Each structure stands twice: as C-alpha cells, then as structure tokens.
C-alpha cells in the first residue's frame with residue numbers, strides 16, 4: 001500500500017502518534033515538507049520521542065527518507081539521528097541531496113523578519129523555515145549536496161548575506177570571520193551527513209517498483225498550507241497531500257490511501273484567524289486537559305471546538321479516504337462539548353472558509369452541543385474495539401462521519417500504541433505487508 005498521512009487542521013493533530021502506530025505496516029516512511037518547525041511526538045515502551053526532522057516511522061520502518069521538499073538544519077539533524085541510534089532506532093536513513101539547508105543565519109533572519117512584520121507577525125517557530133524557503137525560491141539556497149564543497153558553501157553563504165545584508169548587518173554575521181566560521185561548520189557537519197545523501201526520488205521509485213509499502217508523512221496541517229491556509233499566518237511550504245509529488249518526487253497518482261488526522265477539537269500555535277476559537281476558563285480547561293503546549297516552542301496553544309466546515313474543505317483539498325481522530329478522550333472530560341457546523345455573517349450562512357482577518361471579523365458560528373462521555377472503559381475498548389467506545393462518544397463520531405461523508409477508521413484515546421483503535425472494516429486493519 002502507498003499511503004499518506006496528513007494533518008487537516010492547524011498542525012499538532014497527533015500525526016506522529018498515528019504514523020508511528022501505522023509504521024509496522026510500511027517498509028518505507030517519507031517526509032516531504034517543512035523542517036524543524038514540526039514536532040512529532042511518539043510514545044512507546046514508556047519512552048517519549050520527539051521527532052522534528054526524521055520521519056516518525058523511524059522506529060519501525062526499514063528505510064526512512066527526508067525528501068527534497070524539506071528544509072533541514074544539519075546540526076539538529078545530526079543530534080536527532082544520534083539520539084535515534086542511541087535509543088535503538090536503526091532504520092536506514094536517506095536524505096535528498098536537493099533538500100535545502102537551514103543555517104543559524106536563517107534562524108537569525110526568521111527573528112528579524114518577525115520583528116519587521118510587527119502587527120502582522122506570524123508567531124513562527126523561529127526555526128529559520130521561512131527564510132530558507134525564500135532562498136530556495138530566490139535560487140540562492142544552500143542544498144544538502146552543497147555541504148560537501150567548501151567553495152560552494154563560501155560562495156552561497158556570502159551571496160545570502162549580501163542579499164539579506166539590511167537584516168543581518170547588526171548580527172554577528174556582519175563579520176566576515178563569522179560567515180567563514182559558518183561555512184566551515186557547515187562543511188564539517190557535511191562530513192557526517194554525506195553518508196545519508198542520495199537522489200531519494202530514485203530510491204522511493206525503486207522501493208515502489210519492488211512492491212514495498214510506503215508511507216508519506218505530512219508535516220503541519222491544511223490551514224498552515226502556504227496557498228490554501230490562513231495566509232499570511234501559515235508556514236512556507238505546501239502541507240496538502242498533493243505536495244508529496246513535488247516534495248518527494250513521487251506521483252500522487254500512485255497513492256492508494258490518504259488518511260486525514262484530526263484532533264477531536266482544534267488547536268493552533270501562532271497568530272491568525274481561528275474561527276472556532278474559545279477563550280476564558282473553558283479554553284484554559286481544554287488546554288490543560290490536552291496539554292496543549294507547543295512541541296517545538298513550548299508556547300501555550302490556542303484552542304477551540306471542532307470546525308466541521310473547515311474539515312469538509314480540508315478533506316476535499318487532500319482527497320481524504322478516511323479519518324483518524326485523536327484526543328477524543330481529552331474532549332470527553334469537558335463539561336460541555338460543542339462542534340461548529342456552519343458560519344454566518346450578517347445573519348446569512350456563508351459557504352466558504354473565512355480565510356483572512358477581515359473575513360473572520362463578525363463571524364457567528366452555528367454550534368451543535370454534545371454531552372460529555374467522560375473517561376472511557378479502557379479494558380472494554382481494548383477488548384471490543386470500536387464497539388467498546390462510550391455511546392456518547394460514538395454519537396459524536398457518527399455525527400462527524402455523517403457531516404463529512406468520510407469514515408473514521410482510527411480513534412486514538414491516549415498516547416500509547418495500544419490506545420489506538422482501528423475500525424474492523426478498515427483497509428488499515430490488516431498489516432498491509
């Protein structure tokens with residue numbers, strides 16, 4: 001099976017957990033977008049792993065690929081690979097020679113750009129993501145393969161500096177010695193990274209031709225997509241299923257199954273429109289129940305109800321076959337549970353997703369209320385799967401299925417692998433190998 005796992009909200013849907021759960025069905029896991037802005041948490045055997053760059057399938061797949069669409073901090077990557085190896089993760093790692101390199105200079109630029117944006121600041125993860133993609137599209141970017149050549153590194157570090165001098169002139173990179181030191185450090189880390197570099201689109205195609213099962217792991221979520229998200233409060237890459245074609249060099253026409261991951265409520269880090277956001281005590285409670293603090297930044301996340309019109313759009317844009325719902329146990333502990341079923345403006349229903357601040361202003365939500373389901377009987381769930389879920393939780397799930405006309409194949413009730421329930425008739429039930 002060739003499958004893709006995507007986030008359908010604002011990121012942080014629990015993709016890491018779902019991907020890890022599914023990874024024993026796949027020999028290969030591939031990342032195709034973003035970089036260290038992603039924080040994918042996997043809990044297994046009482047241990048917690050936080051992946052930022054290597055795919056979440058790294059603990060169980062044979063081969064993992066960091067595709068050309070990614071932007072990679074090679075220093076952070078080295079640390080992450082070493083930690084993975086120390087904890088017994090021995091997947092073969094392949095990194096695209098064409099992926100772009102995030103340097104400390106890009107992280108500095110990320111901060112400077114945020115200062116200049118002032119009121120329009122995005123609340124980025126400060127991981128240098130935007131500036132690295134800017135360089136990619138300006139055709140001045142440093143690619144992974146460039147880490148092997150001092151001449152190219154010297155030239156590119158200088159070019160980037162000159163292009164962005166107005167932003168960098170009061171940083172340490174204004175000194176040529178610092179730029180040279182950066183170039184040397186990149187060359188040094190390149191000696192480590194070299195062993196993993198390859199033309200990964202060819203490796204993926206070869207695996208596909210040999211009948212291997214491949215899982216594409218999206219980072220971020222639909223509403224953070226550079227084109228279709230809440231621009232400008234988005235990340236700098238495409239986060240939709242279609243992006244795997246350009247971000248990994250593999251045709252979307254060969255993908256058999258697209259799994260959309262949805263948190264049972266909504267959360268968002270950073271600024272920008274969030275139509276179903278809640279505030280005050282109710283929000284504090286949901287945030288605390290769900291431990292909604294950023295994996296990468298530690299920032300408290302904004303929280304809100306599940307937004308079904310937004311999800312309807314996201315399922316269409318990603319061509320989703322089935323959903324995985326996460327943190328439904330968390331939501332069940334709230335005193336009141338609401339779901340957004342539509343938007344109104346000036347008393348009239350609107351049939352588009354309010355995408356910018358002006359559109360969101362004055363929006364009224366059509367809300368449907370559900371009764372809480374409390375703590376599930378976990379033994380019953382483990383024994384009976386979907387049938388063992390609390391009745392009121394099932395009503396909530398059925399409402400979502402009916403609204404979106406998409407099946408819910410996976411329900412996640414906790415951090416660990418055994419708290420993940422797969423619908424009996426799902427294609428994901430059997431090990432696809």
Ligand code: IMP
Pocket residue numbers: 010011012037038039122123124125126127128129130219220224233234235236269270271
């Ligand atoms: P950047 O990707 O660091 O430039 O951040 C742009 C926006 O996307 C900010 O609002 C971030 O909080 C958000 N963002 C980026 N990556 C993630 C993620 O993996 N989860 C949640 N939010 C993210």
